[in-house]
Amino acid sequence: MSGGDHLDFEIRPNPAPVSDADRAALLASPGFGRIFTDHMVTVRYADGKGWYEPRVEARGPIPMDPASAVLHYAQEIFEGLKAYTTPDGGVAMFRPDANANRFNQSAARMAMPALPVETFLQSLHEIIKIDRNWIPEDPEGSLYLRPFAYASEVFLGVRPANEYLYLVIASPVGPYFSGGVKPVSIWVTPDFTRAAPGGTGAAKCGGNYAAGLSAQAEASEHGCDQVVYLDAVERKYIDELGGMNVFLVLDDGSLITPPLTGTILPGITRDSVIKLAERAGRKVEERPISLQEWREGAASGRVREAFACGTAAVITPIGTIKSEDGDFTVADGGSGEVTMAIRKELVDIQRGRAEDPFGWVHRV
Ligand code: PLP
Ligand code: COI
Numbered sequence: 471m472s473g474g475d476h477l478d479f480e481i482r483p484n485p486a487p488v489s490d491a492d493r494a495a496l497l498a499s500p501g502f503g504r505i506f507t508d509h510m511v512t513v514r515y516a517d518g519k520g521w522y523e524p525r526v527e528a529r530g531p532i533p534m535d536p537a538s539a540v541l542h543y544a545q546e547i548f549e550g551l552k553a554y555t556t557p558d559g560g561v562a563m564f565r566p567d568a569n570a571n572r573f574n575q576s577a578a579r580m581a582m583p584a585l586p587v588e589t590f591l592q593s594l595h596e597i598i599k600i601d602r603n604w605i606p607e608d609p610e611g612s613l614y615l616r617p618f619a620y621a622s623e624v625f626l627g628v629r630p631a632n633e634y635l636y637l638v639i640a641s642p643v644g645p646y647f648s649g650g651v652k653p654v655s656i657w658v659t660p661d662f663t664r665a666a667p668g669g670t671g672a673a674k675c676g677g678n679y680a681a682g683l684s685a686q687a688e689a690s691e692h693g694c695d696q697v698v699y700l701d702a703v704e705r706k707y708i709d710e711l712g713g714m715n716v717f718l719v720l721d722d723g724s725l726i727t728p729p730l731t732g733t734i735l736p737g738i739t740r741d742s743v744i745k746l747a748e749r750a751g752r753k754v755e756e757r758p759i760s761l762q763e764w765r766e767g768a769a770s771g772r773v774r775e776a777f778a779c780g781t782a783a784v785i786t787p788i789g790t791i792k793s794e795d796g797d798f799t800v801a802d803g804g805s806g807e808v809t810m811a812i813r814k815e816l817v818d819i820q821r822g823r824a825e826d827p828f829g830w831v832h833r834v
Contacts, residue, residue: 653789775806
């Protein structure tokens with residue numbers, strides 16, 4: 471972190487925050503991404519000026535000109551991470567520096583200016599400090615932080631914008647899947663792909679998610695919780711889910727997961743799972759996994775468990791896989807032992823309940 475990147479945020483407290491009673495009622499069953507805290511962070515950018523006007527202010531609508539570039543060409547990126555209350559009464563974030571770095575990788579792909587890592591971290595500290603009383607105390611709850619940036623320049627030409635707005639909003643959340651931690655079903659979309667080589671698959675940009683909505687709707691029509699994408703070239707290999715990476719656990723206790731070749735998001739949970747599994751002496755292979763290998767492995771017993779992982783979903787067992795070529799389940803379709811052990815280890819570190827061997831936990 472260079473000292474020159476430190477910004478002095480102007481704090482403008484919300485004059486009409488949600489009352490204690492209303493907040494308690496909202497926190498009783500937050501769901502996912504439905505309720506929001508009293509404040510937001512905003513920082514502006516202009517070419518030649520850099521990042522300026524860092525502020526914490528009341529959360530509210532952002533005035534937007536109809537010719538704002540983002541509304542036309544979708545120059546937008548975002549991140550997602552969580553803050554937790556810890557047993558000692560403190561607050562911790564999980565690997566926010568990794569999110570800061572990925573934010574800048576996404577920015578580079580979308581021809582947007584980099585945001586100094588220190589500004590990113592400061593912005594998270596500021597919103598957590600002011601909205602501390604919105605973090606759920608529930609053991610499954612957390613404060614989901616959503617930093618994002620978009621092209622705010624008023625201009626219809628197709629080129630990288632000269633002006634951007636960076637914001638952070640915060641949402642108290644419970645489990646991403648409404649059933650809590652129970653196996654989910656996934657639909658292998660035959661119609662859609664998520665990202666081709668050279669595309670934006672490794673960037674966390676809104677456009678990737680817009681393009682995935684039809685596939686997710688298709689999954690819902692087939693009674694599935696999530697969509698899983700095959701690679702765009704051979705339509706054979708597993709890429710990832712709409713909002714999560716995938717792991718399989720084999721009968722020798724090793725883990726396999728698709729490699730980072732630019733078409734999938736380099737998940738921070740994925741990276742954490744690899745490091746935790748390797749530390750526990752498990753072999754982890756990052757290599758292409760065909761749908762056929764998964765199907766045959768599930769039938770023969772070679773594939774014992776499968777799980778999805780991501781900030782929102784944490785680690786969620788995958789029970790049933792549905793596709794046009796027929797459905798199959800992994801083992802008995804339940805929650806695997808290795809999956810649940812890795813989940814517990816990860817969550818205990820994230821929530822400050824276990825030793826943090828990799829220095830991942832960032833105290834606020
Ligand atoms: N893949 C996609 C498409 C995602 O949206 C996410 C969620 O952020 C992930 C994977 C998992 O990434 P992470 O573990 O960093 O949350
Ligand atoms: C996250 O896990 O942070 C995501 O952005 C995924 C989305 C499905 C909520």
